[in-house]
Amino acid sequence: MAMAHLLWLYFFTTGHLLRRKALEQSRSFLITDLVITSVAGMAVAGFCLLLLGFTHLLNRPGILLALVFEGLLFLWLKGENWLSYSFWQKICRRFVGAWTVPALFIYLLFLILAVPAVLPPTFSDSVSYHLAYAVDWANAGRIYVDPFLRFPYYANNFLLFYSALFVLKLGSYCHFLNWLCGLLTCLGVLAFFTPVENPFREGTSTWKLSRPQHFLIPLCVALSPVFLRYLNVAYIDVPIGLFLLIPILCAYRSSSGQPFERELVVSAAFCGGMKLTLIGHLPFFVGSLLFATARRLPRRQIAVLCLLLVSLSLPWYLRNLFEAHDPTPPVFNLLFKHPDPIFKDDPFPYTADTMTERKPAHLLLLPFLFFTYPQSENFREWGITAMILLLYAPILFLLAQVFWRNRWHAPPRLIYLSLAAAYLTLPWLFSSLGRYALHWYPVLAAWVGVMVSDICARAETLWSSRLTTSITRTATAIFCIALILPSPARSSKRFYRDYYGITRSLLGSDTNLKDYLKKDLSGYLASQAVIATLVSNQKTNTKVLLLPGVVGLTFYFRKANMITLGDYTGPAGYMELWTGVEQGNCLPYLTRLDVSVVIVQPHHEEAWWPRFYDPFRSQLKEYGFSEYRTDERNVAIFLRGDIHPNRKLIPVTR
Incomplete structure (x- = not known):
């Protein structure tokens, strides 16, 4: 404060x-x-x-x-x-x-x-x-x-x-x-x-x-x-x-x-x-x-x-003009279906829905x-x-x-x-x-x-x-x-209850901040184990692929000066990965981007997720990736064959 x-x-x-x-x-x-x-x-x-x-x-x-x-x-x-x-x-x-x-x-x-x-x-x-x-x-x-x-x-x-x-x-x-x-x-x-100033009489304080x-x-x-x-x-x-x-x-x-x-x-x-x-x-x-x-x-x-x-x-737009020869960001071009000089064939902009x-x-x-x-x-x-x-x-x-x-x-x-x-x-x-x-x-x-x-x-x-x-x-x-008065919806009451509940617990020193991270950020333990692994292997220049559900780990990897991939648009767009897995060969995607680690949630809320994850897991193992876990149940970590795991990573043998 x-x-x-x-x-x-x-x-x-x-x-x-x-x-x-x-x-x-x-x-x-x-x-x-x-x-x-x-x-x-x-x-x-x-x-x-x-x-x-x-x-x-x-x-x-x-x-x-x-x-x-x-x-x-x-x-x-x-x-x-x-x-x-x-x-x-x-x-x-x-x-x-x-x-x-x-x-x-x-x-x-x-x-x-x-x-x-x-x-x-x-x-x-x-x-x-x-x-x-x-x-x-x-x-x-x-x-x-x-x-x-x-x-x-x-x-x-x-x-x-x-x-x-x-x-x-x-x-x-x-x-x-x-x-x-x-x-x-x-x-x-x-x-x-x-x-x-006083609208009623002179000399009255604004207090x-x-x-x-x-x-x-x-x-x-x-x-x-x-x-x-x-x-x-x-x-x-x-x-x-x-x-x-x-x-x-x-x-x-x-x-x-x-x-x-x-x-x-x-x-x-x-x-x-x-x-x-x-x-x-x-x-x-x-x-x-x-x-x-x-x-x-x-x-x-x-x-x-x-x-x-x-x-x-205009500084940001002038920067874009000098570096990319287009003052508008790629997402703007995607939204209005304009050709973009940097990104090609992106599936949809984030604002689509x-x-x-x-x-x-x-x-x-x-x-x-x-x-x-x-x-x-x-x-x-x-x-x-x-x-x-x-x-x-x-x-x-x-x-x-x-x-x-x-x-x-x-x-x-x-x-x-x-x-x-x-x-x-x-x-x-x-x-x-x-x-x-x-x-x-x-x-x-x-x-x-x-x-x-x-x-x-x-x-x-x-x-x-x-x-x-x-x-x-x-x-x-x-x-x-x-x-x-707030919205009459139950969600408002639930929000106030949670907001003031966490405020009360923080004022009472009942909340451990590290425990909060483990609880509220899916994959946090995995990110710390992977960071330690890449540092010990001197592989910090390789890339970590984050699949939907764990993209929130981007900040913690970037804080450790490591490059992360994983988005629906851009040169590492998910659609290319989906297509590769569907065709039975996602190795070109992983090789082109020099991916050494993949972090993914085995179970996801989308109904189609098992149709992607099961063949993707099989292909990763076929390419020499080994599967590991931490104490988090729904986070799987795949390390390339040349990466030796940290002791915090538990191998999956099945």
């Missing part, structure tokens, strides 16, 4: 490089400033790591050099010495002074929610993809393309933070980085409707302006099962939600007294490089920048900012279906809070503005926020996996918070009495609590 706070302080400090010196001296620091400065600093640090990765300096000396350079930038741009006591005193004073009572409430809640972050990584893509890339780059000291890892030639800005932690021997803290993103997300939601919605609306996100599921694991959906939220917050809060266009540019550009599909939001980010600056800045300065935003979004049914009636009912049946094929989650039922409310609000604009004309920034909330949900209507909702759910929460705050303020102003104020705030609290 201390490491997460040190990272936060570093990001917050780095974000000051973007702030105008005159602005810093003109007013106090608010929760909005705290969140925006922290996330902007994270983006700046991420771009610095990207530069180190492309220049083969992703190592300790390179990171130290970057820190020294940052200190020189503070001296040059701000006239401040990063090594002085007064500098850090000012930074800490701003950090502490920005907090409000609701923000502290959210922070204390997140301290409890952070407990599962201590668990080692075992969860799906986090170990088969995200952390595998990160530790691979850390071992190599640079960004490079490994065609055997999932989704090569992809945009992966956020994974560079994991790489930096591995370089610094702090890889066990990767989950806390995601926790920090979750905390900043909920604080960012709060910042949308926290008063910038006294708390309303029920300030405490409760962020909880619609924080306590949602889908958010909690990905809060403390190395998935990037929670960070994506943060980096989509902050450019909108910058545009929403920007004014002549609060210019956030620099922070908007770096956070939006960093977001564009976090995932392939996010580059599609580039026009929206440019539009947000124009909204924030059109009436304040000269056209030339706006043009420079737009150019900078676009340029900072994530497309949502396009019938209008189904799309209209999508939020209700997600709330009532989150485990369906469309969503595949444990649950979500009732706020999802307001998914189409921003669209209805915009329609009302069109037809009844003469009665009530909303301020431009509320129109902008409504457009943003409506726009960000559009991709989800085409691919409605539950975790993708994390990309836009915080923006929806911010919109709900702003609307509730506006309605309450109007009611209290119109009927200015203690009774009216009490009724308004009570009704607000009841409404907000209703939005926090």
Whole structure:
């Protein structure tokens, strides 16, 4: 936890490089400033790591050099010495002074929610993809393309933070980085409707302006099962939600007294490089920048900012253009059936089964279906809070503005926020996996918070009495609590029971982390035995083939600097192996890839699996592979004839 706070302080400090010196001296620091400065600093640090990765300096000396350079930038741009006591005193004073009572409430809640972050990584893509890339780059000291890892030639800005932690021997803290993103997300939601200044009378502290919605609306996100599921694991959906939220917050809060266009540019550009599909939001980010600056800045300065935003979004795609002569990753070409210069004849993209049914009636009912049946094929989650039922409310609000604009004309920034909330949900209507909702759910929460705050303020102003104020705030609290209610499905109750059960056991020190790995990651014991075997045989340059069911071991082999194979696409695609086994000869596949170890589950949930495994096992033995087991019953290990087994491997004689 201390490491997460040190990272936060570093990001917050780095974000000051973007702030105008005159602005810093003109007013106090608010929760909005705290969140925006922290996330902007994270983006700046991420771009610095990207530069180190492309220049083969992703190592300790390179990171130290970057820190020294940052200190020189503070001296040059701000006239401040990063090594002085007064500098850090000012930074800490701003950090502490920005907090409000609701923000502290959210922070204390997140301290409890952070407990599962201590668990080692075992969860799906986090170990088969995200952390595998990160530790691979850390071992190599640079960004490079490994065609055997999932989704090569992809945009992966956020994974560079994991790489930096591995370089610094702090890889066990990767989950806390995601926790920090979750905390900043909920604080960012709060910042949308926290008063910038007292709307009632001058001189009242912001500590006294708390309303029920300030405490409760962020909880619609924080306590949602889908958010909690990905809060403390190395998935990037929670960070994506943060980096989509902050450019909108910058545009929403920007004014002549609060210019956030620099922070908007770096956070939006960093977001564009976090995932392939996010580059599609580039026009929206440019539009947000124009909204924030059109009436304040000269056209030339706006043009420079737009150019900078676009340029900072493109490094990964330029890398692809130079190395593969195609800026788009292979999975993009597969999805749209375009020829790819690297991969040929891949069977199907991973997104083939994530497309949502396009019938209008189904799309209209999508939020209700997600709330009532989150485990369906469309969503595949444990649950979500009732706020999802307001998914189409921003669209209805915009329609009302069109037809009844003469009665009530909303301020431009509320129109902008409504457009943003409506726009960000559009991709989800085409691919409605539950975790993708994390990309836009915080923006929806911010919109709900702003609307509730506006309605309450109007009611209290119109009927200015203690009774009216009490009724308004009570009704607000009841409404907000209703939005926090989780899905009525049994899966939600089961998720909360398991989540808080593991939290309680960790707080009571009843959970052994190594036992957790053995229990929750199929094949973990086998991976450790195979790693020890290959090291003792000096065969670490050969390849380990992981079949479906044990692909999660990829991270642990990559951490040991060993190459793993096993995916449905790419040069080691499973289809070639399936075909070889079916034809009675998979040796060309194994020989071409120099496979020395095969790890496979003998029993699998698919009905067709025995028709593959039995002949595959026979062919492996025919080619000189020997079968071994560990204490795990459903994990078989096949070693090539020139590999001598470790004592932890038990030979199978039958």
